Amino acid sequence: xxxxxxxxxxxxxxxxxxxxxxxxxxxxxxxxxxxxxxxxxxxxxxxxxxxxxxxxxxxxxxxxxxxxxxxxxxxxxxxxxxxxxxxxxxxxxxxxxxxxxxxxxxxxxxxxxxxxxxxxxxxxxxxxxxxxxxxxxxxxxxxxxxxxxxxxxxxxxxxxxxxxxxxxxxxxxxxxxxxxxxxxxxxxxxxxxxxxxxxxxxxxxxxxxxxxxxxxxxxxxxxxxxxxxxxxxxxxxxxxxxxxxxxxxxxxxxxxxxxxxxxxxxxxxxxxxxxxxxxxxxxxxxxxxxxxxxxxxxxxxxxxxxxxxxxxxxxxxxxxxxxxxxxxxxxxxxxxxxxxxxxxxxxxxxxxxxxxxxxxxxxxxxxxxxxxxxxxxxxxxxxxxxxxxxxxxxxxxxxxxxxxxxxxxxxxxxxxxxxxxxxxxxxxxxxxxxxxxxxxxxxxxxx
Numbered sequence: 487x488x489x490x491x492x493x494x495x496x497x498x499x500x501x502x503x504x505x506x507x508x509x510x511x512x513x514x515x516x517x518x519x520x521x522x523x524x525x526x527x528x529x530x531x532x533x534x535x536x537x538x539x540x541x542x543x544x545x546x547x548x549x550x551x552x553x554x555x556x557x558x559x560x561x562x563x564x565x566x567x568x569x570x571x572x573x574x575x576x577x578x579x580x581x582x583x584x585x586x587x588x589x590x591x592x593x594x595x596x597x598x599x600x601x602x603x604x605x606x607x608x609x610x611x612x613x614x615x616x617x618x619x620x621x622x623x624x625x626x627x628x629x630x631x632x633x634x635x636x637x638x639x640x641x642x643x644x645x646x647x648x649x650x651x652x653x654x655x656x657x658x659x660x661x662x663x664x665x666x667x668x669x670x671x672x673x674x675x676x677x678x679x680x681x682x683x684x685x686x687x688x689x690x691x692x693x694x695x696x697x698x699x700x701x702x703x704x705x706x707x708x709x710x711x712x713x714x715x716x717x718x719x720x721x722x723x724x725x726x727x728x729x730x731x732x733x734x735x736x737x738x739x740x741x742x743x744x745x746x747x748x749x750x751x752x753x754x755x756x757x758x759x760x761x762x763x764x765x766x767x768x769x770x771x772x773x774x775x776x777x778x779x780x781x782x783x784x785x786x787x788x789x790x791x792x793x794x795x796x797x798x799x800x801x802x803x804x805x806x807x808x809x810x811x812x813x814x815x816x817x818x819x820x821x822x823x824x825x826x827x828x829x830x831x832x833x834x835x836x837x838x839x840x841x842x843x844x845x846x847x848x849x850x851x852x853x854x855x856x857x858x859x860x861x862x863x864x865x866x867x868x869x870x871x872x873x874x875x876x877x878x879x880x881x882x883x884x885x886x887x888x889x890x891x892x893x894x895x896x897x898x899x900x901x902x903x904x905x906x907x908x909x910x911x912x913x914x915x916x917x918x919x920x921x922x923x924x925x926x927x928x929x930x931x932x933x
Contacts, residue, residue, distance in 0.1 A: 489519045489609050494563040495528050499610055505542055507534040508572075508593060510608035510616065517604050520625055530569045531596060531608065535589065539569055556589055572596040594618060598633060601646045602653065602665075606633045630659045636668035644675035648687035651707055655694030666704070673710045681793040684711050688792070689747040692754065698741035705733060712788055715754075717761040724772035729847045732760055738845035739838075748798055749834055752805040753841055755785040782807040804831055809838050815859040821867060821908045824874040836860055873907050873914040876900045880916040886923065895928055902926060 491499075495511060502509035509532040515525035532539070536558045540548050547561040556571030574591045593608060593616065600606040603621035615622065619633050630653050632639045640646050647669045654661050661669070676684065688711060691697060701708060709716045721732035728735060739753040759780030765773050782803040789799045804827065813823050824832050836857060843853045873879060879900065886896045903919055906912045912922050 487615055488611070489516070489615070491519075491609070491611065492528070494565060495530070495567070496611060498530065498560070498562055498567065498569075499612075501542055502532055502534060503610075503612060505534075505538075507532055507538065508610075509534070510593065510610045512597075512608040513600070513605050516607045516609045516615070517621070517625060519609070520607075520622060527565075528567055530567055531572060531593070532569060533572050533593075535571055574599060600633050601639055601643075601649060603631050603633055604653075624662075628657070628659045629662050630654055630657075630665065631662035632665045632668070636665045637672065640668050640672045640675070644672065645679050645683055645687065647673060647676060647707065648679070648684065648691070648711075651700055651704065652687050652691040652694070655691040655697045655700045658694070658696035658699070661704075670704070670706060673707055676707075676710050681791060685792045685794060689751065692740060692750040693745040693747050695745075697750070698737050701737035701740065702734060711792075712755075714758055714784055714788060718758060721761055723760070724766075724770075726771070727846055730845070732757060735845050738848070739841045742841035742844045744837060746834075748801055749805070749837060751789070751794075752785075752802045752809075752834075752838055755788065755802070756781055756806045756809050756838065756842065758784050758788075778807055778810040801831060801834070805835055805838050808835055809842060813860055815856055815863065817863055817867065818909055820860060820863045821872070821874050824864065824867065825904070825908060829868060829874075832864060833861075836864070873904070876904055878914070879903060879907065879919065880914050881919045881923070885916075885920065889923060891928060899923060899926060 489511075491511060499509045499511070509530060511519075511528055512531040513529050515528040518525040534542070536550065536553055536556060539558050539560065540550075543560055543562070549559040549561075551557055551559045551568070552570075556573050558569050560567045560569055571589050572591050572593055572595065573589055574595050597606045597608060597616070597618055603619040603624045605621070606619050607621045608616040610616075624631050630650055650661060650665065650669055653659060691700065694700070705715070705719055709719065715733065715736075718732040718736060723730075723732055723735070730738065736754055736757060739756065740750050743749045743753045757774075757777065759777045759782075760774045763774045763777040763780050765775060767773060785806050786799060786803050789802060794802070808827070813819055823835075827835065840854070840857045843857065867874065871878075881903070883896050883900065886899045889899075891899055903912075903922060906922060907914045907919075912918050
């Protein structure tokens with residue numbers, strides 16, 4: 487069969503072939519081409535050593551990015567290509583990296599070391615598709631299956647367990663029975679993986695179309711990397727507004743959100759503080775007073791441990807902290823919340839609240855209409871460029887300082903003016919604001 491390789495990739499492969507070497511596109515790019523997609527990048531494999539590549543492409547920039555593993559990065563016709571010499575690998579003592587690699591092996595031996603059958607295919611125009619492990623069939627069936635013995639593959643590199651989760655989620659694939667069993671049995675080996683690597687695979691998995699099924703089928707893999715989720719498994723929320731147990735509710739919330747990794751992480755953790763805040767009323771119904779604040783603090787600890795960026799931790803914990811609050815469907819209330827949170831987080835909050843409501847009973851709840859009205863009001867405010875912050879006031883600090891105010895009095899005066907505008911007591915017009923400013927004493931504090 488023929489696959490539509492870009493001309494640059496064909497040129498690279500042809501240069502190797504003309505020099506007497508084998509060379510192939512390999513791995514994810516072949517998988518994506520078979521799915522009818524345009525790969526983001528192309529990895530190539532060859533029996534040529536790095537020194538041979540440097541010689542063959544002396545007219546190009548070549549970086550020796552991983553000589554220990556036979557890898558160089560070639561810059562060719564405006565793009566970069568990672569090129570790796572055929573290799574075999576020895577034991578993985580650290581559960582992540584091979585102790586040593588050996589070259590001078592065949593393509594077949596090189597493909598044998600790869601993780602999943604759908605990633606172990608190679609292609610070159612002169613010989614077509616090389617598929618030793620029925621990867622194409624697995625791709626057509628929507629099945630993720632290890633190359634060779636699953637326990638060996640996951641023992642070699644525990645990160646492959648999370649890669650399996652990511653592929654199952656992103657491709658909406660099922661995981662072959664033996665592969666799944668090995669994943670679950672070897673899940674404790676994820677403790678060998680760095681927080682940064684776990685973060686990368688977890689966030690990629692969360693944005694997949696199949697994340698709900700993956701979360702609900704393999705919850706123990708997620709509790710392995712986020713132990714705080716353990717208390718959510720099979721946790722009966724014991725409330726008429728909740729049809730599902732807590733972990734199922736979290737999974738459904740994630741799936742109902744836009745495919746933004748930060749939003750979906752907020753969805754996964756938004757109710758994680760419910761178990762420690764449970765209270766029973768006189769009728770035996772559970773309530774979770776203050777769970778949003780507790781969830782936000784627990785999320786902060788989790789995200790810090792997983793090495794999330796501070797800006798992302800702030801965004802996620804803010805969404806969690808406010809997700810349970812009811813915003814009155816009035817222009818003033820929406821303006822005040824826009825002022826407090828900013829436009830981006832405000833609309834993210836509405837998305838999280840909508841997903842949370844959908845995931846309570848499995849369908850839009852009685853709050854759906856209210857949520858839609860908040861969207862409408864906020865969109866009107868933003869499309870009309872109405873004032874929701876000090877920077878959008880029709881006067882600024884220089885205007886206030888011209889009245890003789892100094893230091894913190896300038897900020898205090900601007901805060902009072904903004905309050906008046908948000909409440910609708912004055913228009914956001916320069917002359918109106920200046921007249922109102924004249925009525926203010928020189929020591930005001932914002933409400």
